[in-house]
Amino acid sequence: MTRAEFLKSVDEILELPPGTLQGPEKLEDFPLWDSTAMISFMALADSNNQTKLAPRAMGACETVEDLLRLAKVEQ
């Protein structure tokens, strides 16, 4: 999955219009970034990048970019 496709999927998880997220956005600014969204992102990384994410490491992420880095999404 490309970076653009990943971002589009995170848009969907956070119920944002496609193309909203670019990377620098702060996760705390999204009220829908909750445990359900975290599980959805874990499933996304597992299915498309074969990357198993530790919830604690996800909790330490501040921006969308941090999440992509954790999921080893190519820049």
Added chain:
Amino acid sequence: MHASVSAIEYYLPEKAVSTADLAREFPEWSAEKIEAKTGIGCRHIAASDECSSDLAVAAAQKLFAQGSAHVEEIDYLLLCTQSPDHFLPTTACLVQNRLGIPTSAGAVDINLGCSGYVYGLGLAEGLIATGQARSVLLLTAETYSKFMNERDRSVRTVFGDAAAATLLRAVDTKEPLLGPFVYGTDGAGGPNLIVPAGGMRQPRSAVSAVEVADDQGNLRSQDDLFMNGPEIFNFTLSAVPESIERLLQKAGVALEDIELFVFHQANRYMLDHLRKRLHIPSEKFYFALENCGNTVSSTIPIALKRASLEGVLKPGSRVMLVGFGVGYSWGATLLRPSAMA
């Protein structure tokens, strides 16, 4: 001698809480969103004076009312619950008396959650194969609702109360109809699905009853059920594929040889993800969540009963059962159902 599952029945408490009811209580979540994520349209909740033993007795009475089993034949009772009527006596002993099971029968409680049915089947097979019992009544009964804070949507959307009764009889077959079994345990995950207070480690008190809101606005105290959803999901992604691989190796069969997969019905989203990751065709993967939710140790027998009624569970077919959750504890086995009542 080997154990054969010869009858299953289940009981759901009268009170039902629909997803629409929950959406009214939690207006920040739509009914569509709850249902899309959980796959659950309705959960049944025990009445305030209804305990696990009541649910278990009701399920067993339904089973005996079928006419295919008689209470006098039961020589061992296994009752799986994490919400017993009392610390002591053993709930299985109270249920033995209420059902009129002979006093010559053994009776024991098993304290396990979502893996409990697979462990119960394993114990029943062991009791029968070693000649200790001929007719084992395996009861699973849970009233998690009594541990849930009314303002905690993370658990109220998922869990429902229920009980199931499974009769296992000794049959003289060359090959086992149940097994092999694989198990797994990792107590490091204990804090991720827990009721912290109420036992001896932390007795209930005014302090334990203090409610605190989490980041998402869910209210709960130390007396209430807590579930760390992302950690549980993470555990499941590791434990379930690994246990399935171990089971297939032990049984000497391939994934393609399995005709039906019945997993613990945790929630639709998790099951969908596991199914796709394991490349299991959707027509071989059974869901039974919609009308009862996650009923802990009763999800698998409820699913088996429904699959049997729908004709999806065919006598002689090879069925894989996988239980996983609180503990962490997990287990998997293969079942070859006979003509089941």
